[in-house]
Amino acid sequence: GAGVSQSPRYKVAKRGQDVALRCDPISGHVSLFWYQQALGQGPEFLTYFQNEAQLDKSGLPSDRFFAERPEGSVSTLKIQRTQQEDSAVYLCASSISTGAANSPLHFGNGTRLTVT
């Protein structure tokens, strides 16, 4: 596709529910990132994939967060037993190469998760 596509755009979950957020990166992009953006804040790194390999998950806030990219393209971020503090916009980004300065990050429009 022309850009990074994320779905759903909005998700309302009751506390304790599990949610799954999908990201379709730009075709051929090697690197895929998930960021969390709280209201009025900058994006904060969650996890990084190079093709299907999850090379860094140091930003995942707890073991309730899980991400996968099994075939090196589409990625899913899963949050189990959602809590109110999980409410945020979840941004997916992709880039064509593996180095930060070699190619820019292309962000999707995010999924706004609200936990009630």
Next chain:
Amino acid sequence: QQQVKQSPQSLIVQKGGISIINCAYENTAFDYFPWYQQFPGKGPALLIAIRPDVSEKKEGRFTISFNKSAKQFSLHIMDSQPGDSATYFCAASITGTYKYIFGTGTRLKVLA
């Protein structure tokens, strides 16, 4: 050491004026400094980026000024337009790595 401090938090500028947003960092290993623009309901989009081997980079109405000794860099928007009203994020990274550290953002409003 991993933080990027951004100011101001919000900025109001008259149409035609100059908007200036500042960022400061501590980690001297950072060597790539992009600025991202984000409109409401959209993801951030790369606006302009600089490496520390130059002190200034200009693209159209957007200029990055870089002060390596002070570990500061800033975004200047000349002839600001209402369409520039958005949130701007500075970021820092290290060449060859994948991690970006983002500032907290500046909400710019340009009055018509």
